[in-house]
Amino acid sequence: DIQMTQSPSALSASVGDRVTITCRASQSIGYWLAWFQQKPGKAPKVVIYKASSLESGVPSTFSGSGYGAEFTLTISSLQPDDFATYYCQHYSYDSPWTFGQGTRVEMK
Amino acid sequence: QVQLQESGPGLVKPSETLSLSCSVSGGSFSGHHWSWIRQPPGKGLEWIGYIQYTGGTKYHPSLQSRVTISLDTSKSQFSLKLTSVTAADTAVYYCAMLIEGAGGRGYWGQGTLVTVSS
Numbered sequence: 001d002i003q004m005t006q007s008p009s010a011l012s013a014s015v016g017d018r019v020t021i022t023c024r025a026s027q028s029i030g031y032w033l034a035w036f037q038q039k040p041g042k043a044p045k046v047v048i049y050k051a052s053s054l055e056s057g058v059p060s061t062f063s064g065s066g067y068g069a070e071f072t073l074t075i076s077s078l079q080p081d082d083f084a085t086y087y088c089q090h091y092s093y094d095s096p097w098t099f100g101q102g103t104r105v106e107m108k
Numbered sequence: 109q110v111q112l113q114e115s116g117p118g119l120v121k122p123s124e125t126l127s128l129s130c131s132v133s134g135g136s137f138s139g140h141h142w143s144w145i146r147q148p149p150g151k152g153l154e155w156i157g158y159i160q161y162t163g164g165t166k167y168h169p170s171l172q173s174r175v176t177i178s179l180d181t182s183k184s185q186f187s188l189k190l191t192s193v194t195a196a197d198t199a200v201y202y203c204a205m206l207i208e209g210a211g212g213r214g215y216w217g218q219g220t221l222v223t224v225s226s
Contacts (some may be wrong), residue, residue, distance in 0.1 A: 003167060034212020036153075043202055043216040044153065050211035087153055091211050096168045099153040 001056075002026050005086055006100030012108040019075040021103045023088035028068045028087045032091040035064055035073045047086075048073060075105075083107055110135035112203050112217035120197075126190040130203030130217060133184065137161050140214070141206040142179060142186040145217075146199040154199075158206070159186060172195050193224045 003026040013019050023033065031051035043056035046055050049066035051071055061076045075082055088100040116128035130142070141158040148154075156196045159177040162197035167175050190197060200221050206214035 032211050036212075038153075042178075043219050045216075046212050046214070049213045053211075081131065089153075089155070089212065096166070097155045097158075099155060102152045 002029060002090055002092060002095040002098060004090055004098050004100040006088055007102055008103060009101060010104040010106060012106045013078050015078055015080060015106045017108075018079050018080045019078050019082075019105060021073045021086055021088075021105075023066075023071045023073070023100050025069045025090055026069075027088045029092040031067055033064075033066070033071050034091065036087045036089065037082075037084045038087065044087060078105070110215040112205060112215055113201050114201060114220040116219045116220065116222070117124060118223060119222060120139055120193055120222060121226050122194055123192055126188070126193050126197060126203055126222055126224070128188045128203075128220065128222070129185050131183075131185045132205065135205060135215070137179065137181045137184075139208050141208060142177070143204045143206050143214075144177060144188045144200045145204060146197075147202070148196075148199045156188065156190075156201075160208070195209070195224050198222065198224045 005024045007022050033051045035048040037047050038044040047058045047062050052064045063074050065072050083104050085104045087102050111133045113131045120126045120130040144156040144160040146154050159179050172216045174191045179186045200219040202219045204216040
């Protein structure tokens with residue numbers, strides 16, 4: 001099975017900061033990766049799909065990159081609404097669709 | 109606009125079967141992965157499995173012996189059954205419609221908390 005490793009597990013940042021979260025797959029998954037944002041008590045919401053495509057309605061401060069086994073979610077200028085937990089998930093058909101462990105983005 | 113809503117008992121006894129349904133409105137059943145995901149309190153997300161319109165299923169290996177996902181298009185719903193539950197199965201359970209080939213795009217229900225306790 002493909003394992004997804006996210007880092008860091010948590011980070012502290014201020015409004016306006018650039019934030020980068022990494023997700024590594026244990027084997028190549030092409031571009032079959034999504035990033036989700038989750039706020040307390042709410043369902044996850046996709047922000048990036050197919051590694052680098054921005055979901056409709058998501059601010060352009062969010063971007064995704066990567067292909068194969070290493071992926072990055074970047075928030076170019078952190079906004080108050082962006083403080084949340086972020087998860088990656090792969091969609092390779094060869095393996096269960098596992099999630100990363102999550103990254104909590106906290107206010108510094 | 110597609111909407112999904114989970115329903116089912118909020119409390120299940122250990123060793124019994126957890127049964128949840130997800131009602132779907134505003135969407136077609138073909139071309140999607142009808143999925144279940146869970147999240148234990150204070151922990152991360154765990155993918156449980158999915159069913160396709162064709163009836164094809166895929167489950168997480170750690171749950172495969174206990175889980176069944178089924179589809180009833182006549183009732184516009186799909187269901188989750190998890191047998192022989194323990195306290196470790198206590199979680200918020202989400203249903204989701206993931207668009208086939210879209211790498212994560214789709215719609216999610218709001219989630220429902222299921223507690224396993226005697």
